[in-house]
Structure formats: C-alpha cells, structure tokens
Amino acid sequence: MLDNLTQRLAKVVKTMRGEARLTEANTAEMLREVRLALLEADVALPAVREFVARVKEKALGEEVVGSLTPGQALVGVVHDELAAIMGADLGPEATQLNFATQPPAVILMAGLQGAGKTTTVGKLAKYLREQKKKKVLTVSTDVYRPAAIGQLQTVSAQVGADFFPSQPDQKPVDIALAALDHARRQFADVLIIDTAGRLGIDEAMMQEISALHKAAKPIETLFVVDAMLGQDAINTARAFNEALPLTGIVLTKLDGDARGGAALSVRHITGKPIKFAGVAEKLDGLEAFDPQRMANRILGMGDIVALVEEARKGVDIEAAQDLAQKIKGGGKFDLNDFKAQLSQMKKMGGLSNMMDKLPAQFQQAANGANMDQAEKQVRRMEGIINSMTPAERSKPELIKASRKRRIATGAGVPVQEVNRMLAQFEQMQSMMKKLKGGGMMKMMRSMKGMMPGMR
Template sequence: MLESLSTRLARVVKTMKGEARLTESNTADMLREIRMALLEADVALPVVREFIAKVKERALGQDVVGSLSPGQALVGVVHRELANVIGADLGKEASQINLATQPPAIILMAGLQGAGKTTTVAKLAKHLIDTRKKKVLTVSGDVYRPAAIEQLKTVTGQAGAEWFPSTPDQKPVDIARAALDYARNHYFDVLIVDTAGRLAIDDAMMKEIAELHAAIKPIETLFVVDAMQGQDAVNVAKAFSDALPLTGVVLTKTDGDSRGGAALSVRHITGKPIKFIGVSEKIGGLEAFDADGFANRILGMGDIVALVQEATKAIDVAEAQKLAEKLKKGNRFDLEDFKAQIGQMKNMGGMQGILDKLPAQFQQAASQVNQDEAAKKVRRMEGIINSMTPGERAKPELIKATRKRRIAAGAGVTVQEVNRLLNEFDQIAGMMKKMQGGGLGKMMRAMGGMKRGFPGFGPK
C-alpha cells in the first residue's frame, strides 16, 4: 500500500531536510508537491485543503521559522499533521477495541458487499483470541447470501473461534438475539455480528442495519471499507456514518492499494478512528492501526513498531530460546535449524512483508527483487533440505558428490542449486558460530541478518 504517495512525499521530505532556511518560494513549492501527491493518491479534496492549510499555518509559525534546522522542523510539522489527519489526535486509546462491558461484548460489522466484512470478522476473532485471550463467537446476519453464511463458518473455524448457525429464512434481528442468548449461556467474551451488504447503498439496507443495531446495542460498531475504493469510499463512509453511531473503521485490502487515499479520507469524513487495517488475505492479516506509524510509512520513514509487532507474532520465542541454548552449549547450527529459520521468515510474510515496513531507502531493495521468484527459491530450499537424511542435516560435511546428486533428484532441482544452498548455509552457520555464548538477544539480531543470504537478495 501507499507506494505512489510514499514515493512523492519521501522526495519532498528529502528535499526539505536539506533546506538551511525557508523562503516563501521553497515552502510554496513543497506545499504544491504535497497537494498534488495527496490528490493523485485519491485523498478527498476537503481533506487535502484542510491539511495544506494547517501545514502552511504551522510552517509560518515560530516553531519552524525560529528553528536551527527549519527544513527538518518543517518535515516534523508535515508528519504531525499527517498523523493527526489519520487519527493521532484522538489518542492511542481511541484506536483500541473496547470490550469494557458485561460479557459478551458485541461487535457489529457494517459495510458494502465486497468490502471484506466476512473475512474481517474472522481476522478480528483471531486477533482477539491471540492478543486478548478472549472466547469469541461469530454469527452471520446476511440472509440474502447463503454462501456468506457458509463462508463465515469456514473462516471462523480457521480463526479458532466458534460459529453460530443461521439460515436465509430467518430475520437478521432474530438471528442476532438467538446468538446473543447462546453467547451469554455459554460464557463467551465476545460476539461478532456480520451483516448483509449491498453492491451500493440503499434505504432498505440502512434501515435493516439500524434496527439490528437498536436491538442488540453493540459496544463497537465498525465500518469496514475497501481501501481500493478511493473517492467512492468517502461517499460510502458518509452514508454509514449518518445511519449508525460508528465507533471505528476497518480498512481492508490495503495490500492491493498503491495510493492510500482512502485511509486519510475515511477517518476525516467519519470522525472515527481507524482501528484495524487488513494487510493480507491470510487469517492473521489484520494489524492494529497506529496513526504515527502509518504517517511514517507514508513519508517513507518506515514503521518499525509494526515490524517489531509482526516479528513478535511470527517468531516462535520458545524455539528461538531453544536454539540459543543449543548454541550457548557449544553445539553446532545445522541444516534442520536453518530450515526452521526459513520458516520464521515465511511467517513474517517473507522479505517483502519486512521491507514494506522499513524506511524508503531499504525498500528500494524490494523493487530490484522478483518476489515470486524469491518465494519459489524458498520452497526449493525447503525441498532440498527435506530430501536429506537426518544424518546429513546434522552433519552437512557428509554431503559429497554422490549424495548431492541423490538429494537434487529427490528435490527435483539441479546439483548447482544444492551447492548454492550449502554455500548459503555455511555463511549463516559461520555467523551463528561467532555469536555462540551471546544469548538470545544476539541470536535474534543475527536472524535479522539472514536477509543477506536469503534467496533473491544475496549474491548468486
């Protein structure tokens, strides 16, 4: 997400950082560039006007003019205002899911058909199970699309939550009340209610969801919107905001949106915080929204906080600790360990998932790499290691010419690829050997260095 907007604004930021003093001319040029970047990113015109006006006002203020580094001070102003546009002014608590009520806490999901509501219900359920340790029940009130009910059943199972059955001949209000009774009687912490969407806004849809809201009185009413809708997202957001007392926004499909304008526009139009963004189709592909981190990414500064959170979720700390203890005792790093580290990288979404959250200068590496080809190479590496015997994985020095031919045949690759994997393993093993006795902290840092030898990134 955000590639075009980030590229334009990162260029402006770089230019302004180097300015020893601000003039009417260079400030006007900077504001013009920002205005064009925002409009091209499909940010709504009222949002752009208000943002530019606030930056201009602060740019002429003493906090910038009187600064020893006015260019950098101005970049700080742009960052603060951008963060405020997408919700930093509301405070971090506003973007958190509120479950402070007598269980079950009811969460109502609203939005158009195709916005990703049903999959978002399951992603949110998994998020609450994993991060808040909640017992979650889901139910579908979409009586117009039987397939949506079955879809919710499937994805709820993938999330590890429980699904409450419903049928197309029932009324949405009756379904929700029955699910609520079941949730109370079976001690669920959270009930997430999926609702019917339409391909476009209509009065019947709004009336139905308003009645549903009145009947179950949810503590959270989340508006789910497709980030790729651009300017259309503004109109949809306004309609739902007028019809329902929304408490927050979930922005979906951000991985497919290169412009990023919807994030800025929807928050401004609804006045409600963005609580989550959908970053992939995977069931774990939902991130808690952080306005400051998002502003950093837009300005090409990266979102290190999100990267750390992603690493915390993806890395099996128990396994990492076990490996650290193994190395501390002087035992060698073997091919089985190497395979486990490749798996950790995959859990973080591969190198692209990591690079997306790094500052712009590091992201340039991503543009030079064919991500599909890199993913295929990872699978081939795993296939090669799987073709080895346990003894060969433990003692790679046993793997000579005859064994290499057997392993290559078993994995369906060439002997050259087996040699390449062994060379890359030797590099990582050497790095691991250097930090033996250094504990978990050093090991985790060394794991980050794996990208140098990771397929598609290191020398071939």
C-alpha cells in the first residue's frame, strides 16, 4: 500500500544525510515529494493540504536527536502525522466497536453495491465470534437482489453465525424489526444488518437506509467502501456521512490497492474512524484497523504485530511443541512434518500476506520473487506429498526412481518437480538438524533459498 510514497521517502532520507537539523530549506524538497506521492495515491486534495501543513509545522526546527539523521527524523514526523490523519488522534478506543447497550448490539452495514458489504458481514461475524466470543445473528434487507440473501446465508453458515431468513417481497424495515425480535428471543449478542447497495448514490436508497436506521436504532453504523475506488470513494463517503450518523468505516480490498489513498481520504472527509480493513478475499481476511501499525506499513517499517497475530491464529502451538520435542530428542524431520509446515504457512495467509507485513528491507531481499508463483508451488508440493504412501512420508529415503515416477503421475507433475520438492525438503531437514544443535545463526544463513520461488 502506498508503495510510491514509501519509495519517495526512502529517497529523501538518502539526500538529507549529514545535516544537523530540519530547516525550511531542507524540508521543502521532501514536502514536495510527499505532496506528489499523496496525490498520485489518489488522496483527496483537502487531506493532502492539511497533511503537508501539519508535517511542515511539526518538522521545522526539530532537533536531530542522537544517531538519527534529518531524513530519519523527518520520517518520524511523517509517521506520526500519517497515523494521526488515519485516526490515531481520536484515541485507541475510537477504532473499537461499541457494545455498551442492552443486547443485541445492532450493527448496520451501509455502502454501494460491489463494495463487498455481504462478504464483510461474514468476515465481521467470524471476527466477533472468534475474537470477541459473541453470539452473532445476521440478516439481509437487500430485497432487490435475491442472490444477496442467499450469499449471506452461505457465508453465515461458513463462519458459524446464525442467519435470519428474509424474502424479496418483504419491506426492509419489517425484515430488520423481525430479525431484531428474533435476536432478542434467541439471546444473540450482536445483530448485523446487511443493507441493499446501488451502483450509484440515489435519493431512494438514502431514504430507505435512513428509515432502516431509525427503526433498528443501531449502536454502530459502518460505512463499507472499496479502497480501490480512489477519488470516487470520497464522494460516496461524503453522501453517506450526510445521510447517516456513521460511527466508523470498513475499507475493503485494501490488499489490491497499491495506491491506497482511500485510507487517508475517507477518514479525513467523514471525520469517522476506520475500524476494520479487508485485506484478503477469504473470510478471515479482516483486520481491526490500527492507525499506528498502518503508518508503519505505509512507511516500509512492516507490521510485525500483525504478523505475530497471524502466527497466533494460524500456528498450532501444540503441534509446534511436539515437533520441537521430536527434533530435540533425536527424531528425524520427515515429509509429514514438512507438509505440516506448508499447511501452517497457508493458515497464516500465504507468502504474499506474510511478506506484506515485513519491513521494507526484508521485502527488498525478496525483490523479484513471484509470490503468486511461490504460493502455487507450495500447493504443488502438498499435492506431491499427498501422492506418497505413509511409509514414503515417514522414510523419504525409500523414494527412488520408480517411486518418483509413480508419485509424479499421481500428482500430475513431471518427475523433475518431485526431485525439486525432495531437494527443498532435504534443505529443511538439514536446517532442523542445525536447530537441534543450537546453531541458530547457521540455520538463519541456510534459510536463503529455502522459500519456494525465492532465491
């Protein structure tokens, strides 16, 4: 996200080495670069003006402390202001959902058609069930698109949320009130109402959603907006903000937007905090939005906290401990263990998702690696292991030429792919031996070239 801004700031840091303090002269060029980068990233002009003015005010005359260069000090100012413009100045509680009401807490989802509202309802239901331990009921009031009702029923079932059925011949307000009554009788903690979207903003849509809001009295009214809309996101946000008392914003498709201007613009235009960001198509691809951490990612500092959270969700701690004990006790790392490691990587969102959260220097080290190709290779390797017998997985040394040909045929790949997978397995096996001996530094050095598609 905002890759261009990251690159421009890196260039500025290099050009400002050796100066003792930040002055109007040496910040002017940097501010010009930031202004251009923000405009190219589709950030709204009013937001750009305010941001640049705030950075200039904070930066001028700032002493360069300790080992920091002026460029680094300037990046610190930019980081703080990026975080502020995305909502850090509202305080940490602003990005949290409000449940301070008699259950069920009603969450109303608003936005244009195609923004990803229905999928986001499913993602939010999953988040609330797993992270907040809430009993969730969902309902669709989109009577204009019967497929939307069926879609919400499907995603609700996938995430384990209850679903209240509705029909296209019903009125949206009647559906919402019936769902609210059902939620009370079933002791649901949260009711999420999915509303109808339109291809564009119109008067009928705004009147309908205003009536829904008045009837359901939601404690949270979330505006769902596609981050890839660019400048159009600003106009949509303004219209919804005028029609509804919004409490927060959900940005979708953030992973597909290298420009990312909507993240800065929508918060500035509405004055409302960004509460969630959709970062993948899968139903677990929803992150609670943290302005400080997002500023880190924009500036190429990575988001190690998010990476650790992914690891906590995806990694089977018990299995990892069992493997560690096995290796420590002199057991051999076999193909069953190797497959388990590949599976854990997928649970963490895949290589590209992990790479996006690493600091820029690590991303540069993997520069040129095709992450999509790498992830395909991971799936291919799993397929190859699945084509083996239990004995072959436990004792890879059994796999000779004739077995390789059979495995290749079963997996639908050339024999060379089987050889390549076995070579990568042997590298990992060798790494595990070093880990047993406590040779952590040796292991780190040997990791180069281990990841599929990266050399």
